[in-house]
Amino acid sequence: MFCPNCGKDSPPGAKFCESCGNAMPSDQTYQAPPAYGSQPFGQPMYAPIPLKNAGIAAVLAFLWAGLGHIYLGQIGKGIMFMLVYIILWVIGFLTFFGLILPFIFWIWQLYDAYTKANEYNASVQQTGRAPW
Ligand SMILES: [Zn+2]
Structure with missing residues (x-):
């Protein structure tokens, strides 16, 4: 001083x-800056939101299409993906040459779950809120 x-x-x-x-x-006269994530009154501005593990999202998406999105909080999208996945399998078996469809969808939603997990974490870290 x-x-x-x-x-x-x-x-x-x-x-x-x-x-x-x-x-x-x-x-x-010197006041320490408030701790990260808290207001001067000591009340947290928001309940800290836990980050999502992109690996868990990918594993769940691997097990069944849509599970990864449900883990990420995209419940409606995840349920829709599960139904689409089943329908694609049914169409695939009925037409025999269509089995590539559920496979392509499965790969895509697996990739989507992984990237959405990273989007989710980036949003939580930058704004403190879930992006959806
Ligand atoms: Zn002096």
């Missing part, structure tokens, strides 16, 4: 300047 009278540095908390004896300004 620097003396306002002579400019010499004094240990923090010193009541008087070691050099000239001038009364030092109170420590209370």
